[in-house]
Amino acid sequence: MLSGLDVSRRSLGAALMTGSVLVVAVALVASAALAPPIASTPASNGSATTLVGVQSTTTDGRLAALGPRGGERWSYANAASYHDVTPLPNGTVLATFVAHDDRPCGPYEAPCSRTGVRIVDPKPEPHVVFEWAFPVRTSKNSEVHDAELLPSGELLVADMDRERVxxxxxxxxxxxxxxxxxFYDAPPDPTKTDWLHINDVDRLAEGRYLVSVRNANQLVIVERGEGVVDVINEDGDPRVLNKQHNPQMLGSDAVLVADSENDRVVELHERNGEWEVAWQVDSAGGVRFDWPRDADRLPNGNTLVTDSRNNRVVELNASGDVVWSARVPTVPYEADRPPGEYPAGDPYESDGATGVGAEGAGSAGGPLGSGDLPVFSYLVDSARHVVALPYWLSGWHLALGSGASVAFLAGLVLFVRSE
Structure with missing residues (x-):
C-alpha cells in the first residue's frame, strides 16, 4: 500500500510528465496554426514557368519546373544535388549537378563523386541531351555551383574544387x-579544404566576368588578360556581405546579392567609390528569410528569391510585398524564370531608406517568436542542413523541448520511486 508521501510523489511525477508533453504539443500545434502560409496564389505572373535547382539534403536533388500556381509541371532527378539552373532559348535547361556513380575517379580514390553541367530536355519526358563532368574527391564543397553558356558555344564554369573560373x-x-x-593566398592543395568556395560566375561583357568568392565575403570582377579589376566589399566586412550566393549585376554601379548568412537580400550601389546598401529585405509574407541563396531582379521589376532553409521560392515587389510564392522541398538552391537571369530588371531607386521587412516582420514561430536564441537557434539551423524541418520551427521550440524533457524525466523518476 502506498504511503501518503508515495502518493504525492506519484501524483507530482504524473503531473510533470503529462504537463511537459502537453506544453510541447500545444506550442507546436499553436506555432503551426499561427505561422504565415509559405505559398500563395499568384497575382500577376500569368503562365510563367519557374525553374528551380533543388540541392536537397534528405532525398536526391532534382530540377523542378513550377507552374503559376506553384505545382510541378515536370521534374528530373538522377543526381545527388542540383544547383544552378538556366533556361535556354530552345526550351532545354542547363543545370549544374553533383552525382555519386561508379565511373572512374581519375586521381582520387574510389568512391568519389562527379560534378559538372547537364542540359536537360523536358520533352517528351525529361532526359539529358548533354553532359560534361569531372571527378572530385567529395561531393561536399567541391561541386560546380554555377555555369553559363557563352555566345561562343563554350561553357563558363565556376569551379569550387580547384577554386577557379x-x-x-x-x-x-x-x-x-x-x-x-x-589573387588570394592559396593553401597547398585547394581540393582538400573548403578554401574560397567560389560559387557563381556571370558574363558581364566579352571577356569580363562577375565572380562570387563566398568565403572571402567578396565579389570580384575578372577580365581576361588582366585578372581582378574590381572588388566589391574589399575588406570582407561580414556586415556588408556574409557568405553570399548568386550575385546579379544590375548595371555598372548596382548589384543584387543573396546575402545568405545575414539572412537577407541586399542591393548594393556604388557611391563615390564605395559600395553601400541601397535596398534590403529580410522577410516575406511574415516569414523571415533563412539562408536565401538566390535573388534575381526580373524584367517586370520584381525580385525572385530562393529562400533555401524555408523551402520556398518567393517573388517580391520593391516594397517587399509578396506577389507570388511556392513551397519547394527540400532545400532549393536557385530559381530562374525564362528568359533567364539576364536581361535583369532595373535597380531600385533609393532614398536612403533600407531594411524593408526588418521592422515589424511577422514571426514564423507563432507565439514563441522567431528571434535568435544562443545555442538552440544554432542547433536548429545546423539541423536544417541534414533534415527537412518545418519552416516555423525555431530555437525556442528546441529550448522548450529540452526543458520539457528534463521535467518529463524528473516526473518519471518520482513516479517510479513511488511504486
Missing amino acids: FTVAPNGTVTWQWSASS
Whole structure:
C-alpha cells in the first residue's frame, strides 16, 4: 500500500510528465496554426514557368519546373544535388549537378563523386541531351555551383574544387581559366579544404566576368588578360556581405546579392567609390528569410528569391510585398524564370531608406517568436542542413523541448520511486 508521501510523489511525477508533453504539443500545434502560409496564389505572373535547382539534403536533388500556381509541371532527378539552373532559348535547361556513380575517379580514390553541367530536355519526358563532368574527391564543397553558356558555344564554369573560373569548349577542352591563387593566398592543395568556395560566375561583357568568392565575403570582377579589376566589399566586412550566393549585376554601379548568412537580400550601389546598401529585405509574407541563396531582379521589376532553409521560392515587389510564392522541398538552391537571369530588371531607386521587412516582420514561430536564441537557434539551423524541418520551427521550440524533457524525466523518476 502506498504511503501518503508515495502518493504525492506519484501524483507530482504524473503531473510533470503529462504537463511537459502537453506544453510541447500545444506550442507546436499553436506555432503551426499561427505561422504565415509559405505559398500563395499568384497575382500577376500569368503562365510563367519557374525553374528551380533543388540541392536537397534528405532525398536526391532534382530540377523542378513550377507552374503559376506553384505545382510541378515536370521534374528530373538522377543526381545527388542540383544547383544552378538556366533556361535556354530552345526550351532545354542547363543545370549544374553533383552525382555519386561508379565511373572512374581519375586521381582520387574510389568512391568519389562527379560534378559538372547537364542540359536537360523536358520533352517528351525529361532526359539529358548533354553532359560534361569531372571527378572530385567529395561531393561536399567541391561541386560546380554555377555555369553559363557563352555566345561562343563554350561553357563558363565556376569551379569550387580547384577554386577557379574557366571556359570549356563543346569537346571538353579548357580554353581559358582564372585561378583564385593568382589573387588570394592559396593553401597547398585547394581540393582538400573548403578554401574560397567560389560559387557563381556571370558574363558581364566579352571577356569580363562577375565572380562570387563566398568565403572571402567578396565579389570580384575578372577580365581576361588582366585578372581582378574590381572588388566589391574589399575588406570582407561580414556586415556588408556574409557568405553570399548568386550575385546579379544590375548595371555598372548596382548589384543584387543573396546575402545568405545575414539572412537577407541586399542591393548594393556604388557611391563615390564605395559600395553601400541601397535596398534590403529580410522577410516575406511574415516569414523571415533563412539562408536565401538566390535573388534575381526580373524584367517586370520584381525580385525572385530562393529562400533555401524555408523551402520556398518567393517573388517580391520593391516594397517587399509578396506577389507570388511556392513551397519547394527540400532545400532549393536557385530559381530562374525564362528568359533567364539576364536581361535583369532595373535597380531600385533609393532614398536612403533600407531594411524593408526588418521592422515589424511577422514571426514564423507563432507565439514563441522567431528571434535568435544562443545555442538552440544554432542547433536548429545546423539541423536544417541534414533534415527537412518545418519552416516555423525555431530555437525556442528546441529550448522548450529540452526543458520539457528534463521535467518529463524528473516526473518519471518520482513516479517510479513511488511504486
